[in-house]
Amino acid sequence: MKRVKLENVSLGSFYPRYLRLVNVILPKPLTNKEIEILTAFMELKGDIEKDRFGTQARKLVRDRFGFKKHSNLDNYIKYFKNKGIIVPNDDGRLEINKRLDIPKNEKEVELTFKFLINGE
Numbered sequence: 001m002k003r004v005k006l007e008n009v010s011l012g013s014f015y016p017r018y019l020r021l022v023n024v025i026l027p028k029p030l031t032n033k034e035i036e037i038l039t040a041f042m043e044l045k046g047d048i049e050k051d052r053f054g055t056q057a058r059k060l061v062r063d064r065f066g067f068k069k070h071s072n073l074d075n076y077i078k079y080f081k082n083k084g085i086i087v088p089n090d091d092g093r094l095e096i097n098k099r100l101d102i103p104k105n106e107k108e109v110e111l112t113f114k115f116l117i118n119g120e
Contacts, residue, residue: 015039028083037076040064053094
């Protein structure tokens with residue numbers, strides 16, 4: 001049986017919806033706050049995308065959420081690392097795991113869940 005739901009979404013609402021959907025299949029699911037913070041990193045545009053978890057990017061996200069201490073956001077970065085959501089690239093910079101990241105030029109994303117049901 002195949003069930004398909006097609007939905008048009010704005011770019012601003014895409015990332016949180018996408019992350020909530022893939023969250024159900026992650027080995028270590030994200031909390032709602034982690035989804036909000038990861039969404040903020042994914043929404044960054046321009047040159048800052050090249051170092052999405054660098055000092056400048058962290059400052060923007062920290063300001064957006066009103067974190068007073070660096071450690072508040074650093075803890076979320078640590079959680080993302082522990083959950084395999086962000087990983088170091090070849091240059092040693094942190095990036096979103098390729099299995100989760102959506103390239104900026106994508107105009108359509110399709111998620112497929114397939115379950116094989118065995119016996120009773």
